[in-house]
Amino acid sequence: MSSPDDELPGLGRDAELDAALEAVLMVVDAPVPASQLAEVLEQPAARVTAALERLAGSYAEHGFELRRTEEGWRYASRARFAPYVERFVLDGQRARLTRAALETLAVVAYRQPVTRARVSAVRGVNVDGVMRTLTARGLIVEAGVDGATGGTLYRTTELFLERLGLGSLDELPPIAPLLPEVDDIDEL
């Protein structure tokens, strides 16, 4: 069984380079420039660009496509299926905040600035997707990097305060009185 510390898979063959690009592009949140991909994969930029163009041309039968924008390359849904995609996005579960999203927002609000890993530990679930949603909805923003772990820190926004009808974070109701059985909530 391999681990991340193992030797890197060789990308000499075009098929392997293509697959490595697919792996990275499938999970990266923002468009990635070809130059950055070339650097990380330790391949010549020209070869990587050629591979990206080859990949982009290979998905004709699929419901997704590899799109090139000014910021870089990213996967996107094919326009033909937009009605379904939009219906999915507007589906009740997606349009309003879920209980999971509210709980995650609560942890950020009362622990800010805080890393995703910390929020995840408090809630006992992976919160990456929910944190992205909260960011996309403008309720939280990135706020620097945690010195100890190198993880990105998050805090709540003005929009968050506005939605709760608060003037500042100082007006957030204290939660300690709601937790009489807990000596020190920072321990949690």
Place this chain on the structure above:
Amino acid sequence: MSSPDDELPGLGRDAELDAALEAVLMVVDAPVPASQLAEVLEQPAARVTAALERLAGSYAEHGFELRRTEEGWRYASRARFAPYVERFVLDGQRARLTRAALETLAVVAYRQPVTRARVSAVRGVNVDGVMRTLTARGLIVEAGVDGATGGTLYRTTELFLERLGLGSLDELPPIAPLLPEVDDIDEL
């Protein structure tokens, strides 16, 4: 891009249904249950499940895969490209679990909900410190109080399952073949 009011593309052909699923799965930020996809696409759940399984089997040559967990389906990068993917997505390091932590997790996983005292009895050592660490890292969580002893009960979390790449607790390998008749040993 078309608007939601356009006529929906027909999904009568399997190839079209597959492509529509690919398009929708491109925008998810969490695993999606087949039932939700069936609803959005207005297709029978059985047909959608069959299509998802067909799709999952069709990506062997690609750098990504379509994975099914208890919560639903979503795309993921293929394991062998992890060294490259991590250069993009790893946000803070995930420390390795110690042997003591893994042994303790093993007992909690198979005995849950379980008190610290019982875990301690199985391992033959005090587990308070390890249980605190596992709680702080969100891998186990308190789950009520044992009626008989008054001890706090613990169970594993979704984060634990995700960390091991398991869809649900049912996927834990059966421990019975490894064990003598153990049910009552703790009591002694």
Place this chain on the structure above:
Amino acid sequence: MTLAPERTGFQVTLHNFTGPFDLLLQLIGRHELDVTEVALSRVTDDFIAYTAALGGSADLEETTGFLVVAATLLDLKAARLLPSAEVEDEDDLALLEARDVLFARLLQYRAYQQVAALFRELESSARLRYPRAVSLSPELASLLPPVELGVDAAGFAEIAAAVFRPAPPPTVGLDHLHAPSVSVPEQVVIMSGRLEAAGQLTFAELCADCEHGVEVVGRFLGVLEMYRSRQVALDQDEAFAELAVRWAPDSEDRGTAAPDPGE
């Protein structure tokens, strides 16, 4: 935990172990024995040696755990119940039972160790697959209605409190009335009062009012604790004889038979 047994003619290096069962399994493995009752017999001396070496570095609770296992192994060996047993009287029966319990717990612990090794493998392969979890593109995000939290500030604080609350509201069980949890410090208080008044009591007398096995265990640990803190002296004429507990605060006279983990 680090171990450096400085004993003439006995020098074995083991991996770090995480408790008496782990040590026993490692010793069995070192002798290339299967986990059988024969193995328990063969490794008893090694185990006792390590337990003796632990004394200075381990805390009371750790040492106690090792001592319990060591004492069981010694009993078994002394009674020559290993490897084969001949049942002659009730003491032998009790020892057979002790052997079976130790053996079963050892096998149980080994099963969980094997699962832990499997978890290690699962973990290292699971971490290699990263899920797609991307933000909505701006054009799709713009389709969404303005975000609403659906709660006011007080409701939001309630949600936060629910997240941070460590456990669901405890349910009141009546079972605990029948199986009380036992705290060693409490037992120490009970016993030191009686010993101070009586001067000396046997362990059986100290436990005469115990209703549950767990209370007896608590009192025994309490006696060990009091012995360690030099509040009592212990006397026992021979193995399995009556254990006499004498009130002797800060005395140098610490009895004749109690095991001293430091030596």
